[in-house]
Amino acid sequence: MFDGLRNFITKIKPNFVEGGKFAWLQSTFEAFETFAFTPNTVTHRGSHVRDAVDMKRAMITVVIALLPALLFGMWNVGYQTSLTAEWWPYEQGSAASWWYCLWFGFLRMLPLIVVSYLVGLGIEFMFAQIRHHEVNEGYLVTGLIIPMIVPVTTPLWQLALAVAFAVVLGKEVFGGSGMNFLNPALVARAFLFFSYPTHMSGDSVWIAADLWGSDAIAGATPLGELAAGSMPTASALDMLIGTIPGSTCETSVIAILLGALVLLVSGIASWRIMLSVVLGGGLMGLLFNCIGANAYMQVPFYYHYLLGGFMFGAVFMATDPVTSAQTNVGKWIYGLLIGAFAVLLRVLNPAYPEGMMLSILLMNSFAPLIDHCVVARNIGRRAKRAARKEVA
C-alpha cells in the first residue's frame, strides 16, 4: 500500500517542480509529500548534527501531550451541560450518561477544531505558496490549542476571525513559524477577549445549552466567583480533577499534568520554565496571603494553580520554545515573572479575571530582552575573568 502511494507521488512529482504544470502549488505538494514520507534529500556540504527529533516529531509529541486535556475537556463540556440542562436524556451518574457526556462534548468541540485548522492551515499554505517556503508544522499544535482555550460557545465566525488574525499578524508578518515573538494561540485568544468580551467572559458562556447553536446556560467559573469577591463554591478536589465550568480544556489539572509528564520525559518542553512559573505564581500567592486584605488575597496560594488556565498556560503555552527565553537563567526569570504577573493580575485587576493570558503575552515580548541581558552579563563576566588572568 505504501509502495503504491510512493509510486503515485513520484509519478506526479514532475508536475509540481519548477516548470511543471502546477509549479505554483509547489509548497502544498511538498507539504503533503513530506507529511507522508521522510524526505530523501541529502545535504552535500559541511558537517551536520543528526537527531531523530525533527519538527514533525516534536509537534506530534506536543499533540499527544495535549490529548489527555482534550479528552477530559470534551467530557467536561458534556458533563457541565448534563448537570444543568433539563433535556439531558440519561440519568445523572449512569454509565450511559458518562459516555454521552464525552460524545456531546466531542460534537461540540469538533466544529471549533475543524474551523481552527481549516482557517489556520489555509492561511499558512497560502503564505508558504506566495513566499515559496515549505509549509511549516507549527500550526498543528497552535490549531489544536486555540479551540482548547476558548469557551465552548464561541461563535465559529469569531473563532475563524481570531485564527486568521493570529496567524497573519501574530506569525506570518514576522516571517512564519519560528520567527514569531508572541504565542499565536494566545494572540487568537487575546483577539477574542478584547473584540467580543461578552462571548469570552462572564457567567453565561462556559456551558453549552444544547448541541447546536451558541446558546449557553448560566454558570460562573470559580475564577469568576473569586473576582466577584466570594469564595468558589467548587471544592479544591473538583478543581483538581476539573469538573468545573471554564474554557473547554483548561479545567483539569490532572489531565494537564499528564501532558506535562509527556513533555518533560520527551524533553520537548523546558522543566525550568514550568517549575519557575509554578514557583512565581506560588510566591505571589503567598505574598498576597500575608497581606490578606480581601477574599481574593486570602485564597490559599495553591488555589491559583487549580483555578482557570494557570496550569494549562504553564505547561503548554509558557514553554513554547519559540516565544520563551532561550538562555537557562533567562528561562528562570521569564517563568517566575509569568507566574507572578498572572496572580497579580488576577487578584488586583477585576476587569481581567484570568491573568495568565496577558501575563504570558507580556513576558513573550520581554523574552528577547531578558536573553540579551543574560548574554551580555555572561560576556562581561568572561571578559573580566580573561583580563584578570592576563594581569596575573
Add this chain to the structure above:
Amino acid sequence: MKKLDLIKLPFNKQNPITVQVLGVCSCLAVTAQLKPAVVMALSVTVVVALANLIISLLRKTIPPRIRIIVQLVVVSMLVVLVDQVLKAYMYDVSKQLSVFVGLIITNCIVMGRLEAFAMSNPPLPSLLDGIGNGLGYSVVLVTLGFVRELLGSGTLWGYPVMEKIGLFKIGYENNGLMIMPPMALILVGIIIWIHRTRNKDLQEQ
C-alpha cells in the same frame, strides 16, 4: 522638483505616516470614529499649510539660533485659531478631540515640514508642500477612521450602516478591539505592509 510633485509625493513615497512614521500619536487617538478623524485631518492640513507659508515668508529674517521658538509661536497661534473655530462651530467634535487639537503644536509633521522645507524654500512651494503633507496625513487618518468606525461601532459618520443592512440579525457583532488604540497601531502596520509590498524601493534591507 516640480510643483505638482510637492502635492503628489506625500500621498505615496513620502507619506508622513506610513513612510516617515510621524504624527502616529494623534492618528491612534482620534480615529475611533470617522467624524473626529476628518476634522482632525482638516485641522492639521490647515495648520501645516499656513505655518509653512508664514515661516517661508519669514525665513530670511529668522535668526537660526531661535528658529524653533519662532516656529512654535507661529504654530501655536494657528492651532489656537483652529481650536477656537472648532469650539465655535463644531462644539461636540471639539470636545471629542479634547487635547489632541492643542497637541497639533507638537505634531512632528508640522515641525518636520517647517524645519525640512519651509526654512529653505520660497512661499509658494512651501504652501504646496504643507497642503500635500497635510493631505497625505489625512488619507491615512480617514482610512483608519472609516475602518475603525465601521467595524468597531457598526456606523459611519454616526449612521448605523451595519444595522441597516441587517448584519446583526444573522449574528454579526461589533469588534470591540477596533475602537481601542492598539488596533489603530496594528491597522497602520497593515497599511505600511501593503504600501511597502507595492513599492519595493521603500523596503529596508
